[in-house]
Amino acid sequence: MEKGESNQERWCGLKDSSWCQQFKNISNPLMARYVYGFIFLAANLLAWSARDELSSISTLTKLKGLKVCKVEKECLGANGVLRVSMGCFLFFMMMFWSTTRASELNEARDKWHSGWWSIKIVLWILLTIFPFLLPSALIELYGQVAQFGAGVFLLIQLISIISFINWLNEYFASETYAERFKVHVMIFAATSYFICLVGIILMYIWYAPIPSCLLNIFFITWSLVLLQLMTSVSLHPKVNGGLLSPGLMGLYVVFLCWCAIRSEPEGDQCIRKAGTVPETDWLNIISFVIGILAIVFATFSTGIDSKSFQLKKSEKATEENDVPYGYGFFHFVFAVGAMYFAMLLVGWNSHHSMKKWSLDVGWTSAWVRIVNEWLAVCVYLWILIAPIIWKNRHTEST
Known part of the structure; x- marks a missing residue:
């Protein structure tokens, strides 16, 4: 036995196992995040399968542990979604607590984050099965949480998107690129406003075809007002934010408004005037698949954006041995993302029955989207005017 050889190295020499090799090999956190994304996608598909398939298995409605609704068969699928979501949440929260302070590559927490996949896959499977053994009362409590x-x-995602838009605006407004990309920025901003206006006009045509559609008219008109408000504040001489950032924010606001109206349940001629399609039509299936992929992508892109949420920007230069992104924040986003996909699949109500190939449908879903839209505008406006307010206060105090 050589002098200075660690216990781990001696053990690996005796036990040439794949698990040990995973711990010895150089970690690759950039590839690891894609594996976690695949696990999250698998959990989404499993939750969807639980919702759309469990309710059709009549024998399961007789299980005492799964009786949670007055009409068990209709709510069995939603209960299954919550159980799969809970397993995914527990897995990523466990990863959060075990990697939250990782700062350097090749330390123990980094190797655990980027390796040991055999153990983590088994752990995820066990944690997915575990909630199905719990009583329905606990699952209902989890649904409320x-x-x-x-x-x-949604709040984390909102801040991440606004931070990216502001970064993009500051990047093209910098001295290095301001003159070089001036025309490109103007074309991009004009295109954004054009798409916003086309989207608003189409929403009026599709979702507010008659004057009695007051709620939809209000939602669409208010989105137009918010677009004008963001543009006016950004172009104010004291702010001087330009047209690019409010144009991009306008795209986000119009998109949220469209999602909100699309989430309204069918019931009158104001909803889905653009034309309803059969329940299992290929367009519904494609929309559902795109929606699931969008959830995974949004969770993934938000999870690696930990720098936008640092309360105090570090002045320390990035070293080669530093981790490329915050592992703890990454897993926390995936944990709350597990709760988010559960709410989309059950329409934010575990007692609300959902049709096959449907996603995020119901009045609760619609109002969540609308509130998210209004909150996004408030956060964006605050980011624009906050520096001016703090500057004025600082001037008055001195």
Whole structure:
């Protein structure tokens, strides 16, 4: 035995196992995030399968542990979604607590984050099965907590998107690129406003075809007002934010408004005037698949954006040995993302029956989207005017 050889190295020399090799090999956190994304996608598909398939298995409605609704067969699928979501949440929260302070590559927490996949896959499977052994009362409690967790996810996603838009605007407004990309920025901003106006006009045509559609008219008109407000504040001489950032924010606001109206349940001629399609039509299936992929992509892109949420920007230069992104924040986003996809699949209500190939449908879903839209505008406006307010206060104090 050579002098200075660690216990781990001696053990690996005796036990040439794949698990040990995973711990010895150089970690690759950039590839690891894609594996976690695949696990999250698998959980989404499993939750969807639980919702659309469990309710059709009549024998399961007789299980005492799964009786949670007055009409068990209709709510069995939603209960299954919450159980799969809970397993995914537990897995990523466990990863959060075990990697939250990782700062350097090749330390123990980094290797655990980027390796040991055999153990983690088994752990995820066991944690997915575990909630199905719990009584329905605990699952109902989790469903209520998941509403709050999904709201946290939406807030994190909102801040991440606004931070990216502001970064993009500052990047092209910098001295290095201001003159070089001036025409490109103007074309991009004009295109954004054009798409916003086309989207608003189409929403009027599709979702507010008659004057009695007052709620939809209000939603669409108010989105137009918010677009004008963001543009006016950004172009104010004291702010001087330009047209690019409010144009991009306008795209996000119009998109949220469209999602909100699309989430309204069918019932009158104001809803889905653009034309309803059969329940299992290929367009519904494609829309559903795109929606699931969008959830995974949004969770993934938000999870690696930990720098936008640092309360105090570090002046320390990035070293080669530093981790490329915050592992703890990454797993936390996936944990609350598990709650978010559960709410989308059950329409933010575990007692609300959902049709096959449907996603995020119901009045609760619609109002969540609308509130998210209004909150996004408030956060964006605050980011624009906050520096001016703090500057004035600082001037007055001195």
